[in-house]
Amino acid sequence: MIRRAWAGVHWYLRALTGEDRYDRHLAACAAEGREPMTRRAFERHRTDVAAAHAHERCC
Template identity: 40%
Template sequence: MRSAVARALRGVRWYVRELTDESAYDRYVAHIRKDHPQAEVPSRRDFERMRTDRQEEDPRQGFRCC
């Protein structure tokens, strides 16, 4: 019974992380380590700054009201 509950909670956690794009940094780090092992992995803060800058530069990336 506990394993079923734990599995369900892991599934909910995965779903929420994917829905909110919280896992984007984890995917980026995995990509950098696999495809560019010599490259330096940016910090989470630097990654979020790069991502925000890229979204603001390209109007197709979404609407930003403020």
């Protein structure tokens, strides 16, 4: 039961911090049959998109 609770907390924290986004990227690429970006390229792309849309944030 403790292991199951920890798995739930771990899943929640990964989703909260955005760590699961790369896993979702991999799943989407597999479903579409295309080659996924590397983790480094994926994180760079996320950073570039966030910087390009910085004016849309309030803070």
